[in-house]
């Protein structure tokens with residue numbers, strides 16, 4: 001972690017968003033611009049986004065399609081971004097969309113913001129409530145905001161929020177080829 005660029009080293013996914021912080025329109029535009037410039041297979045850019053600012057209609061319609069447990073913290077975010085992809089794309093559309101969201105996430109860190117993602121969505125509800133085109137499949141919701149007071153979280157979320165973060169050691173994730181020669 002020590003040698004990572006600070007943009008990656010300081011990134012983490014909080015639930016304790018500041019319920020009073022607002023996302024400026026310029027910040028929202030910058031986040032989407034970062035996603036727009038992600039690489040993709042054949043430069044097909046198979047990503048679509050709907051962004052709602054807290055308490056606007058888009059935000060409310062995204063929020064109600066998250067599980068109740070996630071709504072408890074997501075409601076405090078400054079913005080909710082639905083990231084979607086075309087239903088009929090090539091088999092790497094989810095990979096490409098993930099890269100676009102990763103770009104958005106790094107840009108959020110650069111703006112002093114935090115992100116937490118949710119994939120457990122009512123996808124049919126999102127299509128209906130946001131009146132999405134039929135060929136668009138909701139994939140993940142990205143909550144964006146500023147860090148708030150973790151003590152304002154419900155007790156179970158506070159425990160998760162303050163738990164140590166873990167990663168598998170490199171030795172577990174780097175594959176070595178036992179029989180490779182040379």
Ligand SMILES: Cc1cc2nc3c(=O)[nH]c(=O)nc-3n(C[C@H](O)[C@H](O)[C@H](O)COP(=O)(O)O)c2cc1C
Pocket residue numbers: 011012013014070116117118119120140165
């Ligand atoms: C695709 C994706 C889906 C996620 N879904 C959820 C979710 O449904 N609920 C939640 O609280 N966190 C969710 N997370 C956050 C992860 O739990 C979190 O990124 C992981 O524990 C690593 O923690 P860190 O981001 O702080 O390093 C999701 C993250 C990703 C990338």
